[in-house]
Amino acid sequence: MIEAGATAPALVGQPVFGLPFDLARARRRGPVVVAFWGALSSAATLENLARLTEVWPRIDAQAGGLVAVTRSPLEAARDFVPRHHVLYPVLVDTTGAIADAWGVGAAHGLDALRLRAQPALLRRAVSVLRNGQALPEAHADQLPAVFVVGADGVVRYAWRGRALRDRFDMEAVWGAVSA
Numbered sequence: 536m537i538e539a540g541a542t543a544p545a546l547v548g549q550p551v552f553g554l555p556f557d558l559a560r561a562r563r564r565g566p567v568v569v570a571f572w573g574a575l576s577s578a579a580t581l582e583n584l585a586r587l588t589e590v591w592p593r594i595d596a597q598a599g600g601l602v603a604v605t606r607s608p609l610e611a612a613r614d615f616v617p618r619h620h621v622l623y624p625v626l627v628d629t630t631g632a633i634a635d636a637w638g639v640g641a642a643h644g645l646d647a648l649r650l651r652a653q654p655a656l657l658r659r660a661v662s663v664l665r666n667g668q669a670l671p672e673a674h675a676d677q678l679p680a681v682f683v684v685g686a687d688g689v690v691r692y693a694w695r696g697r698a699l700r701d702r703f704d705m706e707a708v709w710g711a712v713s714a
Contacts, residue, residue, distance in 0.1 A: 536638035538693050543569075543684040544636040546602070550624035551612045556602055562686050564599040566712045570703065571639045571680040575607045575615045579700045583679055584619055586705045591623060598712045599686065604628050606677040634677065639695060641676040679703065683711035 537544065546558035546569060561567045570587055572580045587601065594601045601623040605612055609627045616625050628634055681703050683692040692711030694704065 537636075537682065537690055539690050541690050541693075543682070543688055543690050546604075546626075546633065548626040548633070550602075550626055551609070551616045553624055556624045556626060558602070558684065559688070561600045561602070562684060562688060565597070565686050566691060567599040567684045568594055568601040568708060568712060569637070569682045569684060570601065570603045571634060571637070571677070572603055572605045572607075573677045573679050573696075573699055574675040575605060575611050577675070577699060579679060579696075579702060581619075583703050584621065586703050587623075588621075590705050590709055593709065594712060595623075600624075602626060604633055606631060606634060637680065637682065639680040640678050681708055683708060 543558065547556065549555050558567060558569070568587075570583070572583060574580060584603075587603070591601060603621070603623065603625045604627075605625060606628050607615070609629070612625055612627050615621070626633065634640075676699070678699065679696040679701055681692075681694050682690055685691045691714065692708060694707070
């Protein structure tokens with residue numbers, strides 16, 4: 536499990552839109568925020584997106600950048616990114632290898648039980664209300680997480696959500712970026 540003080544794993548990939556992303560290259564400009572989103576149709580993901588979007592201009596101007604990672608299908612991410620005006624790279628982790636390398640887990644306990652208890656029709660209806668259409672979700676149990684990787688490749692800040700509804704603490708994230 537990656538914690539503060541550990542060396543960050545490699546993170547390379549083709550974003551949903553834009554040029555290929557390489558964490559090592561992005562770090563040359565300064566600290567990089569690596570955010571893991573839950574299901575794209577979840578309220579927590581939309582709120583975490585809003586929090587990241589709020590701090591994005593400062594990160595872009597004063598740090599190495601920001602990248603988001605989702606386990607949602609590419610089709611869903613291709614709809615989500617322009618619909619929500621996401622201006623930073625979003626990587627789709629179809630195999631779960633990126634989440635595993637960073638130690639980002641899936642929901643368990645009551646959260647997992649709630650997901651299994653929701654009928655597909657209800658999940659689709661909620662997605663339509665939040666996104667304007669039903670987004671296909673393959674990994675709705677993905678927990679949120681956020682890391683700040685320094686220019687030296689060492690993790691300055693590590694936070695993993697314990698529940699699907701957990702939100703990023705952007706003051707702590709910005710504190711780690713600007714330290």
